[in-house]
Amino acid sequence: MSDEFAPALLTINGAIAEVRLNRPKALNAINVEMAIALRDIFAELAQNTEVRAVILRGEGRVFMAGGDLNYFREASDKHAAAVALIEPIHEAVSLMASLPQIVIACLHGAVAGAGMSLAMAADLAVAEQGTVFNMAYAKVGNSPDCSGSWSLPRLVGVRRALEIALLSDDLSAEQALDLGLINRLADKQEHDVEARKLAERIVASSPAAMTNIKKLMRQSHDNNLSQQLNAEAEAFATTAAGENFSEALEAFFERRKPVFRGL
Structure with a gap:
């Protein structure tokens, strides 16, 4: 598989790295291959002494629509399928949270399910206007993964976290900003620029x-x-x-x- 078709891509430009979720036709839904790719990328960044900031973004129309539901639908043993997916993506989340670098989530389109969990696990987050957030797990009859149940109550408080997770209502980018789920709200198609500005400020610091x-x-x-x-x-x-x-x-x-x- 050539790099351009890999489910997650790493590019490094000086002291700033960019990690791109690269399954745009599947709305960047996490499958096993993406989970493993992210785990390996964050493991590589953990050893990199030149990179100081990491931007996490999604290719295509959305940041991430969640887990790959087709993967589970087609699995004959859904428990085994869940373990095969969750083990590497949880390793990836743990590695990302412990990186010496600051990780900035750059969000657009839909940020749902595991995508919302992954975005909350980053250190900072920028979203463009029109971005829609939804925990979504309850909509498919399951509970959070990718540290969503750890991050959400810490960001918004337990009572509000329960409402967001249990009801799975859409949250606008403006609501996400008010709740503290994101740090910056950018104009349409300006989220990349705003995330880069934050990364440059981080890089210029000690x-x-x-x-x-x-x-x-x-x-x-x-x-x-x-x-x-x-x-x-x-x-x-x-x-x-x-x-x-x-x-x-x-x-x-x-x-x-x-x-x-x-x-």
């Missing part, structure tokens, strides 16, 4: 600071106050000993922009 902020925020729900204070102290002291902190201090007092290096 790599250690970006990585530590992501790590601290993501682990905070699992720590008590004492544990989080210890984690903050360790991260701050370690970063303070690095050259980028010294560069930031000098730039501040010299009234210039700092020049950061490394990851």
